[in-house]
Amino acid sequence: MIQLKQIEKTYRTDTIETLALNGINLNIAKGEFLSIMGPSGCGKSTLLNIMGLLDAPSSGEVLIDGQQTTHLSDKALARFRNQKIGFIFQSFHLINDLKVLDNVELPLLYRNISAKERTELAKEALVKVGLSNRMKHFPAQLSGGQKQRVAIARAIVGKPELILADEPTGNLDSAMGNEIMELLLHLNEVDGATIVMVTHDETMAKKTHRLVRLFDGSQVNDHALKPMYA
Template identity: 75%
Template structure:
């Protein structure tokens, strides 16, 4: 489903060069649930952003669902990303002046859907994460765990084949973290969604199919 070949990422600021990723190659199968661990600054978010086509690698190639992504122009890339990929960020990235339902609808705005269809799909996604009773709330009126569930609803509303999650349980207590994890496991098992999750938590990683460890931009296991 995802094939990375010889990916390198160099960040250049005025006087420092950081090799954030060093020659990473990996294959992630359809339906796989992969976790990525490693110390702070080792390149986990960089890897996820590159996999998610949010950032360009300095070297190497990315194939997603058999599509060589390097050959897509910006417009094609935006469309491809919108259709194939769902993102969950550690800091939720919700829009605070939009109600929960409207936040969840956002990815559908770029698609050919009617307002009525969007409402229906967004309410279904919120139901899956157990938030049907918070659709008219604003994000600031929700707990951290609830916000993260809204972010998950937004990631799944367009039924992407792949979900990329950057420390989705990082800001939550362990009970809430386990609930989020159960939602992801359920998506993976019931809908066959391919999931790549960055985590600091060995207990969460243990629940996934495979663990990749990064150190200083290189894959070490």
């Protein structure tokens, strides 16, 4: 599904050069649920952003479904993200001015489909995350857990093959965190979505197929936790 080859990312200012990622090589199989752990500032989110084509590596190659993405134009990258990737962020990033249903419809706005179909798909996604009774609410009227469910509905509405979750339980209490984790596991096991999750929570990470640890921008550990088709 994803192949990262010799990924390096360097941030440069006038005076300082910081190496955020250093020679990362990673293969992620279709249907795999992989977690990435490491101390703060070790490059976890940077790696996730590069996998999601939100950021470009300074050097190295990113292949998704065997397709080279390094030299794609802004428009092609946008189309690629729209068709293949769904994002879940720690701070939800919902658009507060739009109702829940409109938030979930957002990725579909950039596809050539009718408004009616958009609404149907968004409702379907909200049913899947258990929020069919909150469609007309605004994000500000929801709890943290509910907001993250909306964000998950938005990530899965376009039926992407890959879901990238950046600390999806980081802003939630443990009960809500567990609910969200169960939902992600369900999406992986039942719907077959490939998921890459950045987390600080060892317990959550242990529920996934594989754990990659980073330290100072380098990959220090990569081990399987459970078989993919157990």
